[in-house]
Amino acid sequence: MVHLFRTSLGVMALAAASFGLGDLGLGDAAQAASGPFLAHQALYDLSLVKSRSNSVNSARGRILYNFSGSSCEGYTSEFRQVSELDSGEGKVTLSDLRSNSWEDAGGKSYRFKIETRMNEADAGRVDGSAERDGDHINVKLKLPAPKNFTLDGKIVFPTEQIQRIIAAAKDGKPLLELSVYDGSDDGQKVYNTLTVIGQPIPADRAAAPDPSTSDEHMKSLKRWPVTVSYFDREAQQKEGEQTPVYAMAFELYENGVSRQLVLDYNDFVISGAMGKFDVKDSKPCN
Numbered sequence: 001m002v003h004l005f006r007t008s009l010g011v012m013a014l015a016a017a018s019f020g021l022g023d024l025g026l027g028d029a030a031q032a033a034s035g036p037f038l039a040h041q042a043l044y045d046l047s048l049v050k051s052r053s054n055s056v057n058s059a060r061g062r063i064l065y066n067f068s069g070s071s072c073e074g075y076t077s078e079f080r081q082v083s084e085l086d087s088g089e090g091k092v093t094l095s096d097l098r099s100n101s102w103e104d105a106g107g108k109s110y111r112f113k114i115e116t117r118m119n120e121a122d123a124g125r126v127d128g129s130a131e132r133d134g135d136h137i138n139v140k141l142k143l144p145a146p147k148n149f150t151l152d153g154k155i156v157f158p159t160e161q162i163q164r165i166i167a168a169a170k171d172g173k174p175l176l177e178l179s180v181y182d183g184s185d186d187g188q189k190v191y192n193t194l195t196v197i198g199q200p201i202p203a204d205r206a207a208a209p210d211p212s213t214s215d216e217h218m219k220s221l222k223r224w225p226v227t228v229s230y231f232d233r234e235a236q237q238k239e240g241e242q243t244p245v246y247a248m249a250f251e252l253y254e255n256g257v258s259r260q261l262v263l264d265y266n267d268f269v270i271s272g273a274m275g276k277f278d279v280k281d282s283k284p285c286n
Contacts, residue, residue: 037256039068039282044272056268058086071105072285075159094119107160108132112183126187141187155179162256169197169224191230198225211277212259223253
């Protein structure tokens with residue numbers, strides 16, 4: 001789960017505090033996270049953990065995630081989350097979110113398409129691209145309406161976000177703050193993120209089994225417990241609001257794969273257990 005599934009807020013997710021951006025150049029993250037990301041497909045089965053306000057009686061669904069690419073050709077993420085929420089008295093909401101994105105390895109270019117459906121009706125589409133130009137980012141939206149605008153350059157795209165989290169984890173940093181743009185919501189939102197990184201879990205420590213723990217590509221890798229909270233940057237700037245709109249916890253392997261997802265939507269919490277995991281072929285860089 002290299003991409004943080006952030007766009008699940010549109011119904012997605014994978015995702016960061018306080019050593020800040022510092023002097024780390026935006027193009028340095030790829031070198032900071034040593035080792036390539038693993039091209040893979042993962043299926044997660046969703047179920048309700050708890051409902052804090054009794055607003056949800058039951059929940060079920062699946063996330064299907066495909067990640068591929070390399071440092072020379074860029075990284076492609078394909079994500080689909082189908083969820084069914086039962087709020088009681090016959091009120092069932094079926095949501096279907098699909099996201100496709102591409103990001104170059106240097107964190108300079110990002111393209112995205114996101115489609116959401118609620119109860120079989122088209123709830124919205126976002127289609128656009130973002131290009132880093134010096135100390136700012138130029139965004140061009142085709143949908144939901146044509147629009148061009150500029151963002152502060154101290155913002156990362158989703159794959160670079162994971163690169164920086166892994167780099168911070170390897171450096172023993174427990175906190176990381178990043179502003180992230182992924183095109184979710186209406187394509188104009190930027191989220192401030194706070195990532196809390198726990199102590200590394202060595203490869204030889206027993207784990208609750210799932211398809212990733214038995215895969216030969218994963219057995220020698222360490223992982224970290226990670227929790228990423230997302231905050232509405234605009235609300236924080238205007239109102240000082242510090243309540244996260246969404247949080248996600250997971251175990252993150254050093255090759256970008258994630259397991260044991262927990263999606264916290266404030267009113268209710270959903271877990272994502274990995275039900276299937278397949279390593280995909282990837283072309284080496286020339």
